[in-house]
Amino acid sequence: MPLTPEQRAEIEDARAETRQTLRATSDGMESHLYRAHEVLDHGLVRVIDYMGDDSAIVQAARVSYGRGTKAVQNDEGLIRYLMRHWHSTPFEMCEIKLHVKLPVFVARQWIRHRTANVNEYSARYSILDREFYIPAPEHLAAQSVQNNQGRGETLEGEEAARVLDWLREDAGRAYDHYEAMLSQDGQQGLARELARMNLPANIYTQWYWKTDLQNLFHFLRLRADPHAQYEIRVYAEAICRIVADWVPAAYRAFEDYRLGGASLSAKALDCVRRMGRGEEVTQETSGMSKGEWREFMAVMEG
Numbered sequence: 137m138p139l140t141p142e143q144r145a146e147i148e149d150a151r152a153e154t155r156q157t158l159r160a161t162s163d164g165m166e167s168h169l170y171r172a173h174e175v176l177d178h179g180l181v182r183v184i185d186y187m188g189d190d191s192a193i194v195q196a197a198r199v200s201y202g203r204g205t206k207a208v209q210n211d212e213g214l215i216r217y218l219m220r221h222w223h224s225t226p227f228e229m230c231e232i233k234l235h236v237k238l239p240v241f242v243a244r245q246w247i248r249h250r251t252a253n254v255n256e257y258s259a260r261y262s263i264l265d266r267e268f269y270i271p272a273p274e275h276l277a278a279q280s281v282q283n284n285q286g287r288g289e290t291l292e293g294e295e296a297a298r299v300l301d302w303l304r305e306d307a308g309r310a311y312d313h314y315e316a317m318l319s320q321d322g323q324q325g326l327a328r329e330l331a332r333m334n335l336p337a338n339i340y341t342q343w344y345w346k347t348d349l350q351n352l353f354h355f356l357r358l359r360a361d362p363h364a365q366y367e368i369r370v371y372a373e374a375i376c377r378i379v380a381d382w383v384p385a386a387y388r389a390f391e392d393y394r395l396g397g398a399s400l401s402a403k404a405l406d407c408v409r410r411m412g413r414g415e416e417v418t419q420e421t422s423g424m425s426k427g428e429w430r431e432f433m434a435v436m437e438g
């Protein structure tokens with residue numbers, strides 16, 4: 137469980153305190169504020185703060201003095217137009233601040249998204265908790281034979297049991313030694329900033345992560361994709377559900393044009409046109425490589 141009873145009480149206290157404001161608020165987002173959405177075995181995502189809503193996007197696009205909104209239909213139409221034509225800056229007018237608890241190996245992928253502000257829990261200053269990500273048996277998979285960056289069939293039987301045992305034992309042993317090195321009981325005690333180097337990449341860390349909606353969509357487009365590693369994808373999917381409640385019209389446009397859409401090369405587009413005219417097109421006549429053709433067919437077949 138990612139939260140202690142004390143932490144749950146703090147969240148409830150924060151949610152019990154309300155203020156009147158003149159700022160734009162999103163009812164959908166207010167229902168998420170501070171609440172923890174559990175991810176993986178000890179992880180979480182929760183919204184700490186946000187700025188803007190769907191109307192803030194159209195307000196910025198129209199550079200309005202007032203709220204800048206027209207009929208809801210017009211606003212949604214404008215948001216779809218902006219998304220369709222990559223007019224991205226109005227989406228940057230909305231911001232979100234998240235508290236995320238995640239395994240270090242997931243954090244290494246996440247931190248590559250540079251267009252965010254991050255403050256991570258300091259393992260120089262504090263002692264990390266004994267919390268490690270251990271995959272559920274159904275997520276313990278073999279190396280994919282087709283994709284060097286992916287996984288294949290689920291491990292089974294003795295092999296699965298052995299892997300799970302090693303993951304638990306190695307993490308436990310590393311943490312025992314971490315604690316033993318830090319201990320000042322009858323010894324000097326190694327500095328926290330050094331002792332942490334013994335910890336495995338499945339230990340949990342935490343950070344506050346703030347970004348704008350445009351860059352968040354970019355993150356979600358890459359990390360909620362079915363090809364993204366499962367362990368980061370589940371975080372992206374949790375965030376998608378939050379964003380759908382926060383800015384419903386913008387999220388619908390994102391789902392349609394980005395998450396559910398596909399971009400085609402000039403060669404691929406030419407194939408679509410030829411197929412539309414009834415021509416039989418094969419990889420050999422497409423002008424595409426085998427890999428490109430495979431990906432193109434995956435798009436065409438859905």
Ligand SMILES: Cc1cc2nc3c(=O)[nH]c(=O)nc-3n(C[C@H](O)[C@H](O)[C@H](O)COP(=O)(O)OP(=O)(O)OC[C@H]3O[C@@H](n4cnc5c(N)ncnc54)[C@H](O)[C@@H]3O)c2cc1C
Nearest residue numbers: 245247248249250251252285351354355358359363364365
């Ligand atoms: C499926 C997958 C596999 C990956 N595999 C690897 C891998 O094997 N090895 C590896 O190292 N990484 C890998 N990555 C990470 C990937 O290369 C990117 O670093 C990561 O997805 C962040 O993307 P980004 O730079 O677009 O995002 P952000 O850093 O958030 O940047 C958003 C956008 O801002 C602009 N931008 C930001 N900083 C700069 C800059 N300094 N200069 C110019 N433009 C900038 C770019 O337009 C960029 O797209 C992988 C990512 C995915 C999704």
